[in-house]
Amino acid sequence: xxxxxxxxxxxxxxxxxxxxxxxxxxxxxxxxxxxxxxxxxxxxxxxxxxxxxxxxxxxxxxxxxxxxxxxxxxxxxxxxxxxxxxxxxxxxxxxxxxxxxxxxxxxxxxxxxxxxxxxxxxxxxxxxxxxxxxxxxxxxxxxxxxxxxxxxxxxxxxxxxxxxxxxxxxxxxxxxxxxxxxxxxxxxxxxxxxxxxxxxxxx
Amino acid sequence: xxxxxxxxxxxxxxxxxxxxxxxxxxxxxxxxxxxxxxxxxxxxxxxxxxxxxxxxxxxxxxxxxxxxxxxxxxxxxxxxxxxxxxxxxxxxxxxxxxxxxxxxxxxxxxxxxxxxxxxxxxxxxxxxxxxxxxxxxxxxxxxxxxxxxxxxxxxxxxxxxxxxxxxxxxxxxxxxxxxxxxxxxxxxxxxxxxxxxxxxxxxxxxxxxxxxxxxxxxxxxxxxxxxxxxxxxxxxxxxxxxxxxxxxxxxxxxxxxxxxxxxxxxxxxxxxxxxxxxxxxxxxxxxxxxxxxxxxxxxxxxxxxxxxxxxxxxxxxxxxxxxxxxxxxxxxxxxxxxxxxxxxxxxxxxxxxxxxxxxxxx
Numbered sequence: 369x370x371x372x373x374x375x376x377x378x379x380x381x382x383x384x385x386x387x388x389x390x391x392x393x394x395x396x397x398x399x400x401x402x403x404x405x406x407x408x409x410x411x412x413x414x415x416x417x418x419x420x421x422x423x424x425x426x427x428x429x430x431x432x433x434x435x436x437x438x439x440x441x442x443x444x445x446x447x448x449x450x451x452x453x454x455x456x457x458x459x460x461x462x463x464x465x466x467x468x469x470x471x472x473x474x475x476x477x478x479x480x481x482x483x484x485x486x487x488x489x490x491x492x493x494x495x496x497x498x499x500x501x502x503x504x505x506x507x508x509x510x511x512x513x514x515x516x517x518x519x520x521x522x523x524x525x526x527x528x529x530x531x532x533x534x535x536x537x538x539x540x541x542x543x544x545x546x547x548x549x550x551x552x553x554x555x556x557x558x559x560x561x562x563x564x565x566x567x568x569x570x571x
Numbered sequence: 572x573x574x575x576x577x578x579x580x581x582x583x584x585x586x587x588x589x590x591x592x593x594x595x596x597x598x599x600x601x602x603x604x605x606x607x608x609x610x611x612x613x614x615x616x617x618x619x620x621x622x623x624x625x626x627x628x629x630x631x632x633x634x635x636x637x638x639x640x641x642x643x644x645x646x647x648x649x650x651x652x653x654x655x656x657x658x659x660x661x662x663x664x665x666x667x668x669x670x671x672x673x674x675x676x677x678x679x680x681x682x683x684x685x686x687x688x689x690x691x692x693x694x695x696x697x698x699x700x701x702x703x704x705x706x707x708x709x710x711x712x713x714x715x716x717x718x719x720x721x722x723x724x725x726x727x728x729x730x731x732x733x734x735x736x737x738x739x740x741x742x743x744x745x746x747x748x749x750x751x752x753x754x755x756x757x758x759x760x761x762x763x764x765x766x767x768x769x770x771x772x773x774x775x776x777x778x779x780x781x782x783x784x785x786x787x788x789x790x791x792x793x794x795x796x797x798x799x800x801x802x803x804x805x806x807x808x809x810x811x812x813x814x815x816x817x818x819x820x821x822x823x824x825x826x827x828x829x830x831x832x833x834x835x836x837x838x839x840x841x842x843x844x845x846x847x848x849x850x851x852x853x854x855x856x857x858x859x860x861x862x863x864x865x866x867x868x869x870x871x872x873x874x875x876x877x878x879x880x881x882x883x884x885x886x887x888x889x890x891x892x893x894x895x896x897x898x899x900x901x902x903x904x905x906x907x908x909x910x911x912x913x914x915x916x917x918x919x920x921x922x923x924x925x926x927x928x929x930x931x932x933x
Contacts (some may be wrong), residue, residue: 390657396659401667412678422860425907437613441606448602451650455595494906503800540895552651556643563612571628571635 376382400553402515407557410512411564414505418569423498427569430493432486439482440562445515445554446475450524450548457541462531465544469528472551476521483514506565513561516554523547601649695854755802777862803899846913851921861918869925877925886926891919 374451418427453468487507495503530536615631615638623631642928648654653661678684766927855869856862864874875883895915898905905913 393657396662397663397668399910401664402665404667404671405674408674412675415675415684416678418684421607422863423904433613437609440607444605444609446600447650448605448645452595453600455598549651552646554799555650556646559639559642560869563635567612567616569621569633569636571631 371487376545377505392544392561393546393549396549400549403553403557407512407560410509411560414509414565417501417505421502423500425490425493425495425499425502427502427506430490430495431566433566433570435482435486436562436566439479442475442482442556443479443555446472446479447552449475450551454541454544454548457536457544458538460536460538462536465536466528466531469524469531469544473521473528476517476524476551480514480517480521483510483517487511508563509561510546513554513557516557520547520551520554521549527531585814598649601645605645608642612638808875846916846918846920848917848921848924850914851919854910854918855921859910859914859918864902868923877922880926882926886923888919888923891922892916896918 413454449468449471453465453472456462456464456468489509495506497503497507524547527540527544530540612635614636615626619626619631626634647664653664854861855865856867861874862869864872865877866872866874869877871877882889882890884899892915894903895910895918896905896907906918910918
């Protein structure tokens with residue numbers, strides 16, 4: 369890895385960067401960078417087709433700002449718990465790590481619950497993937513994000529189970545950190561979606 | 572970032588190196604700030620007419636974007652520890668972000684992003700456009716030619732429309748002038764007053780600019796490139812494809828409504844529906860959005876051409892009504908739930924008048 373950016377690393381970091389563990393983290397950052405572009409394409413598509421639906425329901429008819437604010441807050445707080453979980457595993461505090469990780473997965477599930485409720489409500493109101501441009505782009509964008517959240521919840525639960533299967537070492541802190549990076553990324557994508565899709569619609 | 576409790580970091584070498592100063596207290600502080608920002612964002616939208624009535628729509632849009640960018644950066648810097656971590660990570664992530672943001676900018680430059688335009692439009696105009704329905708601007712394909720029209724213009728800031736204008740054509744094609752039917756030449760400079768959009772069958776992408784040239788040249792007696800015309804041509808205006816539609820065949824010009832229906836009924840089916848084709852036309856290009864697929868003039872697009880003599884599912888009133896009520900395979904949606912019975916009868920009348928037109932015209 370050090371050959372990738374020879375001039376950048378301070379001397380004391382070089383030893384860490386040459387381990388295979390750091391490679392995994394670098395790969396995660398590269399994946400997140402590519403995922404950024406993926407979501408930019410979806411958000412861009414949503415914005416371009418925004419307001420071009422020929423038949424209803426239209427965004428202002430059915431988007432619910434208070435509800436979505438709550439679910440946004442839940443996701444933000446899950447990010448906060450993720451930081452605590454990483455902090456705990458770094459200190460080898462396994463009980464707290466389990467508590468916070470369970471908290472993250474729980475909050476993530478609540479967010480997904482909000483999304484399932486929202487989707488069901490929208491379909492009930494007549495907005496489907498095929499109904500209009502708003503439906504197609506909205507469900508594709510938020511659905512893709514929901515899949516990311518689902519994967520994150522499963523990932524964190526698998527780390528939680530791992531902590532019961534075998535003793536966690538400080539080596540596992542990197543695994544938790546990488547899962548955390550993914551989780552925070554899912555959170556920042558939602559920060560953008562919340563503004564671009566929900567809030568801006570009602571200005 | 573204050574160096575707060577360094578407590579037990581020492582037992583983990585890596586953590587001690589990379590994460591000194593990141594204490595739980597600091598994370599709580601960040602989480603509280605993030606929560607507060609989320610509430611402010613919510614309040615900006617929810618209470619924009621009360622608490623934030625002093626802010627214009629543009630200002631609210633600005634603050635929403637700014638606040639979400641602040642949240643984004645805070646999470647990346649402090650929760651993802653990018654700030655303390657190796658710069659290689661920052662480099663990769665930043666280049667991804669640059670491409671992502673560049674994609675967004677490119678898309679909003681190539682297309683009209685409605686929310687940017689709306690933020691600069693007075694509320695009452697938005698309400699008006701919403702009420703009257705956008706489809707007049709030819710929603711899906713219309714933004715190229717819409718640089719000329721009212722509805723779209725109010726939604727798009729001039730800085731954006733300017734970008735969509737096509738370069739002024741160097742040659743004024745005689746055929747383009749001849750597209751204007753002789754009967755349609757009326758008082759000069761009234762292009763925008765005609766209420767219609769310059770829908771040109773093959774030259775839709777020519778947009779407003781050609782007409783701009785036509786109008787300029789008709790007023791100044793010169794073609795845009797500076798070539799003088801022999802004599803100032805008569806003022807030219809555009810055909811109004813919507814207004815003339817039901818009345819196009821000369822035989823039907825007396826009473827556009829009833830006669831058109833009768834002609835169509837005699838040709839396409841066994842009975843006329845008794846609806847009002849003018850009201851049907853308004854629904855066709857307006858509220859129901861039929862024009863989005865069948866074209867502004869019914870000439871077809873994604874959906875079939877309605878002006879020819881061919882009826883895929885039957886041209887009599889009952890068949891068309893059935894089509895409208897319950898839809899047809901292949902994409903025709905059911906409008907039974909959206910349109911009232913009376914509206915469907917009007918639409919049937921209008922659609923029949925379209926079909927009769929093509930058949931008797933050729």
